[in-house]
């Protein structure tokens with residue numbers, strides 16, 4: 001990646017290291033010698049402070065569904081800014097957005113807004129505990145759900161500590177995670193209904209909820225199977241536990257999120273990212289009876305900036321304009337991107353594959369698509385090669401997420417996909433020598 005030591009980005013990073021731990025406010029920006037600093041973005045392009053333009057398939061970690069500086073959002077938010085940004089009062093902006101969101105899924109009787117996906121998942125886990133009076137939560141090995149202590153468990157286990165697949169260990173992410181947190185987490189393997197149900201059975205009367213991300217990006221961005229979802233829905237219903245979908249990223253997949261593709265309704269759904277129209281957001285939606293915990297005394301809950309009218313306005317405009325036609329077009333473009341990239345991989349004769357569904361996709365430097373976290377876990381060779389591939393793509397005008405994941409936005413059309421394909425062909429060529437041992 002063009003990271004000359006005399007670049008403006010390098011200079012900013014030298015200053016940043018003196019005042020920010022590691023020079024950043026989010027570890028995901030730490031790659032290579034220094035992060036790139038942005039000047040501005042417009043549509044699906046981002047221009048850095050050294051005046052290099054790139055096509056943005058990272059979209060602030062899959063959060064911009066309409067790209068950058070989307071005119072209708074800029075206009076609506078500018079008007080709201082003139083009238084104030086946050087009040088100790090309820091707003092019509094919040095009401096309008098809540099009405100819109102509840103109209104998108106039959107599983108959303110009520111919705112509560114917060115400020116991040118982390119907060120939405122945390123509120124969901126606490127709501128499940130408050131509703132059921134139980135403390136244990138089951139989650140899928142390797143799935144990412146944000147920074148709440150419980151959500152972080154087994155987010156990044158390694159072969160050294162993940163244990164047997166019939167009984168995956170609950171592995172802490174952060175040093176000092178209390179033992180009690182680990183004791184309350186049940187780790188289940190992805191897309192393996194038989195093993196998952198057997199594990200849940202061991203703690204049947206203690207489980208408050210089973211949490212799943214329907215397209216877990218850290219596991220490999222392979223969608224959940226209907227069989228897995230149905231088994232978890234049935235088990236939770238039969239055993240007095242709740243089923244929670246984490247749709248912080250995947251809500252973009254259909255008008256009503258990935259849950260729309262299965263003939264089941266989760267009890268709770270966490271959302272975030274794109275529903276904020278570019279501003280910090282999180283939301284928890286669900287069944288009336290469960291959402292009641294926020295007001296019946298079981299789970300007192302507030303947040304100073306929750307449902308502020310800036311986010312509510314931006315979010316409503318973004319979501320109203322991401323209607324059924326826009327969702328369908330972007331999903332179709334997703335099919336085009338996946339088939340184009342597979343074609344490129346074939347031409348490059350590289351041990352690589354593409355996973356994903358709808359407008360989300362991920363490149364793996366593995367010949368076969370991984371089926372679970374353990375298969376998705378990259379070898380040292382793959383890690384090094386992927387890092388080099390991402391650098392090469394940056395040099396060829398493409399920005400992607402550090403895991404190899406990418407997300408489409410509505411300003412993108414076939415042209416942008418063709419640019420990505422061309423860049424991938426060049427980039428694979430330049431890093432192929434690193435992949436010798438993975439074939």
Ligand SMILES: Cc1ncc(COP(=O)(O)O)c(C=O)c1O
Nearest residue numbers: 116117118144145146248249272
């Ligand atoms: C599935 C999922 N849940 C929760 C989160 C946390 O969201 P936030 O970064 O807004 O706290 C993320 C973030 O990437 C996510 O992908």
